[in-house]
Amino acid sequence: MTVPPTPDIVELFPTPSAPLAPEELLSLYSPDRATPRLRVNFVQSVDGSATVDGLSGGLGGPADKVVFNILRGVADVVLVGAGTARAEGYGALTVDERFHGWREALRMPVHPAMALVSGRLDLDPASDLFAKAPRRPLVFTSKAAPPDARRRLAPVADVVDAGDERVDPALVVRELHERGLTQILCEGGPSFFGDLIAADLVDELCLTLSPVLEGGAGPRIARAGGATSGAGGSTGAPVVPRHLALAGLLQSDSLLLSRWTRAAA
Ligand SMILES: NC(=O)c1ccc[n+]([C@@H]2O[C@H](COP(=O)([O-])OP(=O)(O)OC[C@H]3O[C@@H](n4cnc5c(N)ncnc54)[C@H](OP(=O)(O)O)[C@@H]3O)[C@@H](O)[C@H]2O)c1
Numbered sequence: 001m002t003v004p005p006t007p008d009i010v011e012l013f014p015t016p017s018a019p020l021a022p023e024e025l026l027s028l029y030s031p032d033r034a035t036p037r038l039r040v041n042f043v044q045s046v047d048g049s050a051t052v053d054g055l056s057g058g059l060g061g062p063a064d065k066v067v068f069n070i071l072r073g074v075a076d077v078v079l080v081g082a083g084t085a086r087a088e089g090y091g092a093l094t095v096d097e098r099f100h101g102w103r104e105a106l107r108m109p110v111h112p113a114m115a116l117v118s119g120r121l122d123l124d125p126a127s128d129l130f131a132k133a134p135r136r137p138l139v140f141t142s143k144a145a146p147p148d149a150r151r152r153l154a155p156v157a158d159v160v161d162a163g164d165e166r167v168d169p170a171l172v173v174r175e176l177h178e179r180g181l182t183q184i185l186c187e188g189g190p191s192f193f194g195d196l197i198a199a200d201l202v203d204e205l206c207l208t209l210s211p212v213l214e215g216g217a218g219p220r221i222a223r224a225g226g227a228t229s230g231a232g233g234s235t236g237a238p239v240v241p242r243h244l245a246l247a248g249l250l251q252s253d254s255l256l257l258s259r260w261t262r263a264a265a
Pocket of ligand 1: 121193
């Protein structure tokens with residue numbers, strides 16, 4: 001396994017370290033596959049923004065990219081809200097070939113599955129995300145989704161109802177588990193993360209803190225009430241704080257890469 005941790009990445013917590021070897025970095029993020037886990041990955045500015053000029057690309061850096069790729073490399077499925085897929089121009093989901101041997105040794109398909117969450121199904125079936133996908137993507141929607149859009153996507157994706165008026169994240173997780181996809185990596189975005197928090201489904205948050213002051217125009221990484229557009233609707237569910245414990249802290253230049261897990265009850 002050769003994940004290049006460039007530049008140097010050192011561990012601050014729980015054990016201060018010299019720069020980590022690629023295998024050590026991989027092992028820090030390798031899940032216990034016996035335990036189903038929903039892991040969420042975000043990057044934010046130090047003043048709390050999830051975007052610069054509408055995208056996450058202005059945040060992060062080389063070390064964040066290394067960890068981003070490891071998180072994908074060890075996942076069974078990457079789950080993402082349609083808003084993020086549209087804004088960030090998601091293409092076909094493939095993982096670097098450096099992970100293929102590792103995955104094959106664990107009898108995992110070489111690429112994770114891709115799963116999207118959308119109420120309106122405003123997704124282009126001809127886009128690379130579907131047309132070049134190595135595995136047939138899943139699209140979670142609700143019974144209220146527009147029938148035309150559903151028909152357009154059916155040839156290129158498994159369109160799965162997971163709710164009546166909006167997507168219920170608990171039904172999404174249940175369906176993924178039933179398909180044997182128990183190591184779930186959610187890459188956002190803020191609306192869907194808000195729904196996951198409300199449903200108390202977040203087992204782990206990988207959060208990169210980026211040395212940027214964005215200034216206040218961008219969104220936070222979680223939005224209460226979830227999706228507000230189209231058939232996504234809003235739950236209006238009360239916000240309940242969920243408690244986490246620090247599980248790991250890495251540093252590379254001025255980036256801090258933190259890992260937080262569900263606190264013991
Ligand atoms: N900093 C980071 O790490 C990071 C990570 C991810 C995203 N982002 C940024 O976040 C922004 C996007 O934010 P966002 O809140 O729009 O992202 P999002 O949560 O990915 O997308 C929201 C959309 O997803 C669908 N959706 C989410 N939850 C749903 C539910 N429960 N039921 C039905 N549909 C649901 C809806 O799609 P339809 O409209 O199709 O119905 C909704 O409009 C972008 O600027 C992106 O760059 C940043």
